[in-house]
Amino acid sequence: MPNLNDGVPIGEEAPLPMRNFITTATFYLSITLFVALLNTNGDEGPFMASGIKIGEVDQTSAIIWARLTENENYRLDGREWEKDDEALPAGLSIGDMQYSAVGSEGDIRISYWPTQSPSKAASLQWMPVNPKANFSVKYKLENLVPNTEYALRIEGRPNAGGSSSVEISGSFKTAPSRDEVAPVKFVLVTCHDFPRRDDLINGHYIYPSMLDRVDPDFLVHAGDIEYYDKPGPWAKTEALAYYKWDRLFGLPNFREFYRQIPSYFMKDDHDLLKNDSVPGDTYGELTWDRGIEIFNETFPMGELPYRSVRWGKDLQIWLMESREYRSANNSPDGPDKTIWGKVQKEWFFDTFANSDATFRIVINPNPIVGPDREKKKDNHANSNFTYEGDELRAFIGSQKNAFILNGDRHWQYVSVDEKTGAREYSCGAGSDIHAGGFKQSLRSSKHRFLRIKGGFLSVTVERDSGSPRISLRHHDVHGDVVNEDIFLSKN
DSSP states (O other): BBOOOEEEESOOOOOOOOOOOOOOHHHHHHHHHHHHHHBBBOOOOOOOOTTEHHHHHHSSSSEEEEOOBSSSSSSSBBOOOTTTSSSTTOOGGGGGTTTOBBBBBOOOEEEEEEEEEGGEEEEEOHHHHHHHGGGGGEEEOOOOOOOOOEEEEEEEETOOOOOOOOEEEEEEEEOOOTTTTOOEEEEEOOOOTTOSSSTTOOTTHHHHHHHHHHHOOOEOOOSSSSSSTSSSOOOOOOHHHHHHHHHHHEEEEEEEHHSSSSSEEOOHHHHHHSTTTTOOOOETEEEEEHHHHHHHHHHOOOOOSSSEEEEESEEEEEEOOOTTTOOOSOOOTTTTSSSSSSSHHHOOOOOOOOHHEEEEEEEEEEOOOOOOOOTSSSTTSSSSHHHHHHEEEEHHSSSSTTEEEEEEEEEEEEEEEEETTEEEOEEEBBGGGGEEEEEGGOTTTTTTEEEEEEOEEEEEEETTTEEEEEEEEEOOSSSSSEEEEEEEEEO
């Protein structure tokens, strides 16, 4: 990934991006907004039907992802998929299918500036998109200022040069320095896919809800962002995998949210190949290695899939990788059986124990405490990963002001491991129609809260009369709080 800091001053002050969100479910308002936001040069292309993504933000850097497309929006007409389609219908291309967003060659340029100092704006060099990466490009911005809001302008043009054919405005805030006392708010989501969106026109309700009710500094997506192994179509080829990503992130609510909220993306089994997939698996024509490459091409990822980010004096998060280093589910349990892998686990134990952040949060794609369904076999809350699960629960439970957040499960809960005291929060699926797989009657002594519905989790870290405080809230899909836990830091 290029490091593009050879910015030059822009001759005019650029407008400040505004957080105006689509709140109506009408098709015509959505399309009107898209045209106003994206089209700067009549009917000429290319365009950015997949929006932009801002990722891996820390105190001084951020990664910007963008993609060029032939049309302004995904295709609303076109051939519908049959339930059992695993390949394109004979004689048709991806561009013939409903909700397709065919990529286009061309160049992308990023301009950025502190919103309070537009005279410090810089414009990076034009860079061609990569047709082998679904016509996308990633830019890494460095030498940014901590705890500062930045504005973005992302432009596209034909690779023949000339004026911009499309422009998207965006914004993000960098993390406060590790010694700075600053309030922080973030949200956690999991388990999306296109067919189970609750607003058929704009996409998942949770996206406007998160902006309206929380206005987070960042989002963490804990995985199962899309499902290759669900019908309409089954994504058993590279082309169909890209199609599913383009379709999902072409939704108006997604495009509007991700252009202005920096995000950290984590993968799980359905984003990679298929349910409960492990290294060496294949899914149709997709190999394990190609599945990882496609995910990394689709999101603003850094070099390692596991990482930790400090957000001021009072918060540090750990984002764990649960697929790339794991043992087979059916291998014998014991010291050598692992989900996280030896190197990642040692890194976690060392950095977590030595952090001086007031509150420390480990975010895992899968449960560590649970309880989970009895028949499940591939996470730390399951019996066949008991050894490593016990190891993690004992360690995390022994740490002060430590919490576990997880995705994967399609229900919301708070659980406390009775033996170690490890405390876990599951955010629940991204829509009510996607919720399920558990029953209220299965509530156990571990549960402090259980709700078989969709929504999201928000976390707020702030100081009350000088005392650090963390608030963890479950929200329904419309943003209403359905559960709240508040803790003061323990010395």
